[in-house]
Amino acid sequence: MKKLIYIVGGLFAALLLVVVIITVVFDPNDYKDEISTAVKDATGRELIIGGDIGWNLFPSFGLGLADVSFSNPQGFPEPTMASLKSLDVSVAMLPLLGGTLKVSHIAIDDVKLNLITLADGTDNLSDLKSGSSTAKSTEPEAQSSGQKGLSGVELGAISITNIAVNVDNRQLGSKQLAELKHFKLNQFVPGARSDASLALLVKSDDTEIDVAIEAAITIASSFDVIELHELALDALIAGPSIPNGQLKKHVSGKGNINLAGPTVDLQDIQIEVGSLTGSGWFKFRQQAVPDIQVALAFDTLNVDEFTPVSNGESPEQAKKTPSDPDAEPDLSALKSLNFDGDLSFNKVLVAGLTVTNVKLHANLKDGVLDANPIHLDLYGGSADARAVLNAQQAVGSYRSEFALKSVQALPLLTDLADLKMVSGNANFDMNIRGTGLSTNKLKSASAGNGKFLFADGALEGVNIAQMIRSAKALLKGEKAPEEEKKTDFSSLSGSFTLAKGVATNPDLKLASPLLRVDGEGSMNVMANTLDYTATTEIVATSKGQGGADAEDLKGLKVPLKVSGPLDDLKYGIDFEEAMKGEYKEKLEKEKDKGLKKLSDKLGDFLGGKD
Known part of the structure; x- marks a missing residue:
């Protein structure tokens, strides 16, 4: 044992002596x-x-x-x-x-x-690239046999x-x-735990990203597997284009990275982005087409919090450089990877709309994205959907199925588009398909069909019964009392087809204790306008909706016209057409009493034909 110690000590002393001699004799500054x-x-x-x-x-x-x-x-x-x-x-x-x-x-x-x-x-790298030698070295290649590398x-x-x-x-x-x-x-x-930290600042134009990373890893002795014991990333993004001026992000987790695959398997992921918090797992496998699998569950997502601001650009300035409504989006990225994932949110807030219990499963394979199922609860009811986007061709195609069940229509329309058209318990089914994803193609080339049913609600902004009572009062030379502009109904239903940018509804039906409405019409999707004609019939003598008794109007059928932009609909009665029936005879009896002129006023008052 002593001899071995002497030998090792001697070798170390000799090596140390060589080092001392080199450092004394050889001065690199000379070169x-x-x-x-x-x-x-x-x-x-x-x-x-x-x-x-x-x-x-x-x-x-x-x-x-x-x-x-x-x-x-x-x-x-x-x-x-x-x-x-x-x-x-x-x-x-x-x-x-x-x-x-x-x-x-x-x-x-x-x-x-x-x-x-x-x-x-x-x-300033071009000359270095062109000056690099591509010729093979004339030095004899080292032979692997007989040479021992570092252990x-x-x-x-x-x-x-x-x-x-x-x-x-x-x-x-x-x-x-x-x-x-x-x-x-x-x-x-290799084989031992290593602790690392990193701080990085990136500035691009007027945006700054400040990143801090803390990690604890173990690299296998074979250098093919990295175990992440701890990983924590904090980032602060700041700039005038960021909502509220800045956005904080935090991501942590643990897992494994297999360099032989390579594959990444992260577990116990915790995410904080602004007010959004979530957790889940993530897997990645590198292959001919990279494959990603993920499952993430979040609490409350406020989409407005992550919506970029306009950089001070006024609406007038934005209109000067509008996006091309015929431009097709580039979907080539959908063919560059495969994806299968589940996302869920307890609550989502977007543009004044509030939805809860949001669940989404999405699968992307060979350029086809299939989101199925999509579920969310909103305004007392629920929505379920499936959407398929096919990006295999140069111009993408799509198809979707959508269903609303027992949703309160008025608060939904008000929060979604500030429209106060109809209230009630809404049920809606629709199937739609098309080719082309430009703004104009989505509006003009989509095709499909569907049906709708509103129960126990009202048409907002118009009181059909009151309009007819006003006609009766004017015939008597009286003034009708003012009433709330709302037409109550027990049901409003119909079906529709969508083609060439127009949704056509041939079987509109409205039923209430006081009246019945049957109609047909269309909605121009490109112009966001309605064009409907309907026939209204008084079927009961109840005062209904707080109005006066309508016994002498019972059985009267009055043509009704609804038209105009969705946010400013116009309602009118075709009084001339109504007068062709029994009510015209009543008007003729009053002619000698000087009421003939009143019929002309009725036409003006009720929006009848010119």
């Missing part, structure tokens, strides 16, 4: 000019080593470098392309005897890199601070800055 000249000959640029190249002897053997700069080519605004303030590397000597390279310390500080593209497209590599503490990369593209008129504030690693030893 700085030769190094600079070699770089000048190879690249045509200046390499300046302003500081000393120094040896480190204790506790490890190493080398230090300071104040190094590398120039830009002629014609660039910045004289320096890259600079380095200091670099220190230390290698433990004793592990080398066992074939292990142990870099005990690496420290790099204050590196600046300027990447510039001139207006003509020339950049292992270990890295000790790594400290990298103040690394700045400036990207100045004068051809595009853009500037970006990426600044690595620090990267620290306590050790990099």
